[in-house]
Amino acid sequence: MRQESQVSISKPYQPGIIEPVPPVARYVLFALADPKADAAAIQQALTRLTPLVNGSDVVVGIGPSLLKALGSEIPNLHEFPDFSREGVKVAVTPGTLWCWMRGSDLGDLLHVTRKVQKALAPVFAVRHAVDAFRHAYKEGGHGHDLTGFEDGTENPEGDAAEEAAFAHGLGEGLDGSSYVAVQQWLHDLDAFEALGDEDRDHHFGRRLADNEEIEDAPETAHVKRTAQESFDPEAFVLRRSMPWMMSMQAGLMFVAFGKSHQAFEQQMRRMAGHDDGIVDAMFRISKPVTGAYFWCPPMRDGRLDLRRLGLGLT
Structure with a gap:
């Protein structure tokens, strides 16, 4: 069952969020080189960054701690909660940029990455x-996780994807x-x-052979947990996850965009x-080793709209 669109969104957004996952990607996390860096220095670094960001080739997210350092606030943004409980470890690794x-x-x-790194240095x-x-991708379809199962089968599409992924009704600089x-x-x-x-299929709730959902899983x-x-x-989110590999370790970079963090939190709590x-069977074969929240600013006139961070367009 797919979500029906409830809201028609006309506000600009970083287009890479709605576009299909690319053949390859890098997820790069930046931290303040000096935790005591002042707001002016941070704003100057972000001003140098914005010409390199079109929202498609580079999608940017701002962490709660960076907003705090700038003296700014974004409604509904907070640090990644601790979802751990006895026998289940869900990592919490707050991020900056x-x-x-x-x-x-x-x-x-x-x-x-090097251009972005130089623009942000030394802050x-x-x-x-x-x-x-992207793994085992078929044109017009979805990629697959390294387990072989299709990833993103239940993603909303079209207007429903925009309604799920982007904030609306919050005002300029937020919508x-x-x-x-x-x-x-x-x-x-x-x-x-x-x-x-059979156990593999029951872990996911779908048959690996044809991706059909198993009613009596x-x-x-x-699938049932989420x-x-x-x-x-x-609790609809727009997933843009991709497999990753480093030496002989591998897994999935789970990335879920939403109009708030509420839908993700509903899913993660149940998992x-x-x-x-x-407990979701996924925890028997995989574990989250990082976990962070970010706010992805909208676009205005082809550039990141950072008004809520005290920056205008340059």
């Missing part, structure tokens, strides 16, 4: 970078913005491969078993 570099050539993305420094890629949850999940592929075919199945229409209110004590 997040950039999603999108393209078709990792070498080109390296050069883009910001790279803290973490992850290279990601068209997006709230993103970013988690790096580390897969235990040996554990997954040790499962029988156990309540621990990921069925977006089963929440009250419904961890807070609602009914039932």
Whole structure:
């Protein structure tokens, strides 16, 4: 079941959020090189950054701590909560400035990263970078997780995707913005491969062979834990996740854009078993090793609209 659009959004947004995932990407996390950097220095660094950001090749997210350093506030933005409970660990790794570099050539993305890094220096420094890629992608469809299962099957589309992913009715400098949850999940592929075919399908609640949902899958199945229409209110997000690989470690960069963080939090709480004590089977074969929230500013006249951070267009 797919969500029906409730709101027609005409506000500008960073287009990379709504576009399909690219062949390759880099997720780059920047931190303040000096935690005591003043607001003026931060604003100057962000002003140098904005000419490099078209919202498509580079998508930018601002962390709650950076807003605090600037003396700014964004409604409904806060740090990533601790969803952990007994037997379930959900990492919390607050971030400052997040950039999603999108393209078709990792070498080109390296050069883009270096340009952004130089623009932000010396105020910001790279803290973490992850290279990601599209796997088993079919034109007009979705990519696949490294487990082989299709990722993003239940994504809203068209107007419904815009309604789910972007803020509206909040005013200038906010409408068209997006709230993103970013988690790096580390897969235990040996554990997954040790499962029988039926167990694998029941972990996800879909058949690997044809991606069809399994009606009588156990309540621990990921599809049942996260069925977006089963929440009250419904919990639709726009997923733009991609597999990642570093040496012999691999997993999924889970990225979920929303008009607020509410829908993601509803899903994550149920996955961890807070609602009914039932834990998502995903935790048996994968674990989130990072977790952070960011606010993705809207666009205005082809540039990031940073009015809410005290910056005008340059």
